Amino acid sequence: MTSESWLEQALSQALTRPLTHLVNLEQPLDLQSYVQAGGYIGATKALTQLTPKEVLDIVSDSGLKGRGGAGFPTGMKWGCIPALQDESRQAPPSYLICNGDEMEPGTFKDRYLLEGVPHQLIEAMIIASYTINADKAFLFLRGEYHLAATRLQQAIDQAYENNWLGENIQGTNYQLDLYLHTSAGRYICGEETALINALEGKRAIPRAKPPFPQVSGLFGKPTVVNNVETLSNLPHILKHGSQWFKDLSPNSDPGTKLYAACGQVKNPGVWELPMGVTIRELLYDYAGGMKDDVKLKGLLPGGASTDFLVEQHLDTPMDFDSIGKAGSRLGTGGLIVLGDKHCPVAMVLNLLRFFAQESCGWCTPCRDGTPWAVEILTRIEQGKGSLSDMTQLEDLCDFMWLGKTHCALAPGAVEPLKSAMRYFKDDFEQHIEQGCCPYQSNSNEQAQKEEQIESEHLVREGTNQEGLNLEGINQERDSDE
Amino acid sequence: MNNNNTEIIPSMMITDEEIDFRQYLSSEELSVIEHEVSIMETREAAGIEALKVVQKHRGWISDNSLIAIAQCLQISSAQLEGVATFYNLIYRQKVGHYVIHLCDSISCHLTGYDEILKVIQTYLGIGYGQTTPDGEFTLLSNVCLGSCDKSPAMMINGQHYHSLTNESVVSILNGLSQNAGENV
Ligand SMILES: Cc1cc2nc3c(=O)[nH]c(=O)nc-3n(C[C@H](O)[C@H](O)[C@H](O)COP(=O)(O)O)c2cc1C
Ligand code: SF4
Ligand code: FES
Numbered sequence: 001m002t003s004e005s006w007l008e009q010a011l012s013q014a015l016t017r018p019l020t021h022l023v024n025l026e027q028p029l030d031l032q033s034y035v036q037a038g039g040y041i042g043a044t045k046a047l048t049q050l051t052p053k054e055v056l057d058i059v060s061d062s063g064l065k066g067r068g069g070a071g072f073p074t075g076m077k078w079g080c081i082p083a084l085q086d087e088s089r090q091a092p093p094s095y096l097i098c099n100g101d102e103m104e105p106g107t108f109k110d111r112y113l114l115e116g117v118p119h120q121l122i123e124a125m126i127i128a129s130y131t132i133n134a135d136k137a138f139l140f141l142r143g144e145y146h147l148a149a150t151r152l153q154q155a156i157d158q159a160y161e162n163n164w165l166g167e168n169i170q171g172t173n174y175q176l177d178l179y180l181h182t183s184a185g186r187y188i189c190g191e192e193t194a195l196i197n198a199l200e201g202k203r204a205i206p207r208a209k210p211p212f213p214q215v216s217g218l219f220g221k222p223t224v225v226n227n228v229e230t231l232s233n234l235p236h237i238l239k240h241g242s243q244w245f246k247d248l249s250p251n252s253d254p255g256t257k258l259y260a261a262c263g264q265v266k267n268p269g270v271w272e273l274p275m276g277v278t279i280r281e282l283l284y285d286y287a288g289g290m291k292d293d294v295k296l297k298g299l300l301p302g303g304a305s306t307d308f309l310v311e312q313h314l315d316t317p318m319d320f321d322s323i324g325k326a327g328s329r330l331g332t333g334g335l336i337v338l339g340d341k342h343c344p345v346a347m348v349l350n351l352l353r354f355f356a357q358e359s360c361g362w363c364t365p366c367r368d369g370t371p372w373a374v375e376i377l378t379r380i381e382q383g384k385g386s387l388s389d390m391t392q393l394e395d396l397c398d399f400m401w402l403g404k405t406h407c408a409l410a411p412g413a414v415e416p417l418k419s420a421m422r423y424f425k426d427d428f429e430q431h432i433e434q435g436c437c438p439y440q441s442n443s444n445e446q447a448q449k450e451e452q453i454e455s456e457h458l459v460r461e462g463t464n465q466e467g468l469n470l471e472g473i474n475q476e477r478d479s480d481e
Numbered sequence: 482m483n484n485n486n487t488e489i490i491p492s493m494m495i496t497d498e499e500i501d502f503r504q505y506l507s508s509e510e511l512s513v514i515e516h517e518v519s520i521m522e523t524r525e526a527a528g529i530e531a532l533k534v535v536q537k538h539r540g541w542i543s544d545n546s547l548i549a550i551a552q553c554l555q556i557s558s559a560q561l562e563g564v565a566t567f568y569n570l571i572y573r574q575k576v577g578h579y580v581i582h583l584c585d586s587i588s589c590h591l592t593g594y595d596e597i598l599k600v601i602q603t604y605l606g607i608g609y610g611q612t613t614p615d616g617e618f619t620l621l622s623n624v625c626l627g628s629c630d631k632s633p634a635m636m637i638n639g640q641h642y643h644s645l646t647n648e649s650v651v652s653i654l655n656g657l658s659q660n661a662g663e664n665v
Contacts (some may be wrong), residue, residue, distance in 0.1 A: 106586070107627070144570070144623070177520075183568075186567055306524065
């Protein structure tokens with residue numbers, strides 16, 4: 001496609017797919033092309049025609065809710081910033097932090113925006129910073145997103161060159177410095193107060209709240225932490241208005257949402273759709289349905305730390321309220337889909353291993369509870385469990401639930417575990433009764449495959465296979481966890 | 482009284498005195514660290530960036546590197562150690578020329594991770610946390626790499642590889658082996 005026809009097609013979707021219509025993963029738009037495509041209009045409007053309070057009112061009125069997992073109203077979050085309560089603007093400057101940590105397993109939506117349309121995020125951060133009276137903003141990016149880091153840094157440099165960052169932005173007396181910080185690989189850094197500790201160079205454990213970051217955050221200053229997707233809505237809300245944003249969605253949660261699907265589906269991917277598309281539409285119309293020969297067993301609707309939903313929930317709209325009523329959370333809006341040929345206990349074990357490994361260790365229920373759950377689940381999966389193990393797991397779910405830990409990591413681990421024990425109880429019990437994993441009845445096939453891997457000269461030259469006991473290594477690793 | 486106290490209580494730095502960070506760290510490393518310090522409100526806030534730049538130049542963070550960085554940031558090496566060991570991408574042990582980070586999270590688990598791991602382990606003759614005897618490859622796990630729509634996935638020295646199959650993973654490693662041979 002020529003770049004002109006690409007742009008023409010992109011612009012035709014500007015009002016229906018605002019977040020992604022300009023996404024170009026091959027070669028994102030540079031500043032000039034982004035401006036030609038209608039970029040920086042929202043920021044111009046905010047900086048030259050509106051007071052911070054007026055921007056806040058528009059954002060509050062739009063009903064935008066956080067896309068980082070919790071769905072907290074963005075306007076309300078910003079409203080707690082002292083500068084917005086004190087109109088005289090004597091309040092200290094704040095910090096804006098964009099949360100681009102995206103390490104929740106099964107979540108890859110922000111990557112699409114970070115790699116595909118970096119200027120949109122920078123424009124968004126300018127608008128948000130202006131509103132909350134920030135003169136410094138940080139873009140906190142997970143360390144593994146190397147391509148995004150390169151592209152974002154290029155975009156930041158271009159923004160400085162073109163007076164969209166730095167002093168007297170576009171002739172106004174507003175000043176903003178924006179820095180890219182790349183992290184070094186730890187899931188808990190995505191939790192907003194742990195993120196602040198990480199930026200301060202401390203061990204990244206969450207902080208007790210209150211005080212909330214809006215009052216005392218980075219270096220003790222008022223701080224707002226917002227997700228990449230949340231912020232990316234701002235240029236469009238300012239450009240087209242809050243009513244337009246509300247009209248994008250047929251139900252009470254406004255706007256579009258980046259939905260995704262991965263796991264055992266035919267066509268995994270990410271799509272921007274009106275908020276409230278049903279799980280069924282997402283799974284069958286967009287993700288192409290289940291892979292050949294497998295039926296749906298269950299799915300996590302919004303990343304690793306959400307409760308399982310099953311067949312009976314397929315017609316639930318994917319918005320915060322409806323998914324909540326169905327007993328789960330919209331989370332990050334990415335389906336993780338499990339088919340009926342794969343062991344649900346093994347899946348939950350994989351998830352809990354993740355949480356146990358990534359627990360920061362600050363509070364006991366999480367630090368000790370998650371590995372304990374891994375131990376029990378391992379036993380059950382290996383066919384060595386007993387029925388009392390199920391009761392212990394239930395107890396652990398209570399110990400790690402909301403209000404008993406400093407942050408939402410532990411409750412997030414409970415969600416898939418508890419719901420799996422509810423919907424896949426039979427599977428757990430069969431493991432215990434049969435003394436083996438019923439899904440491994442094809443274990444002969446598995447053994448054959450493994451033999452094949454070993455026999456098919458798939459060994460690097462000079463590699464000495466003797467003396468290497470892979471099983472031993474794996475066991476050592478497991479006991480470390 | 483006060484003077485006495487400072488004499489009795491050993492400073493964290495005493496054992497580190499053989500190292501002078503100004504000599505130990507290269508001018509390039511120092512300038513990156515000082516740039517980061519200038520952005521932040523405290524020196525310690527440059528910790529991650531400092532660890533990353535030193536690792537970029539030296540491959541990993543040795544005890545001496547850790548001590549030098551801590552001195553430069555005016556924090557105890559124990560505090561910096563607490564930060565360094567917190568992160569998956571900071572290597573506190575020597576690693577191979579190529580560091581394989583294989584994703585072991587849920588989408589990869591559902592789409593063939595077990596077999597890919599087995600293939601890599603067989604091909605290289607190493608398990609997690611180990612390095613091949615010739616120092617070419619280290620194998621580590623990684624949480625979700627954000628490529629769940631193209632799983633299984635791995636990352637090697639910053640390069641991401643998607644939709645891995647038993648065959649493709651061997652040919653990727655094979656290609657890198659040959660590169661490495663040429664560089665030597
Ligand atoms: C363990 C944990 C990890 C998190 N990881 C992320 C993340 O990677 N990205 C993100 O935007 N929010 C993450 N969050 C949520 C943040 O704490 C915070 O709510 C969010 O960044 C707020 O942005 P929003 O209001 O725009 O949604 C995480 C929360 C927890 C408890
Ligand atoms: S719940 Fe877990 S991750 Fe969160 S603060 Fe406590 S120990 Fe750390
Ligand atoms: S689970 Fe492996 S890339 Fe996301």
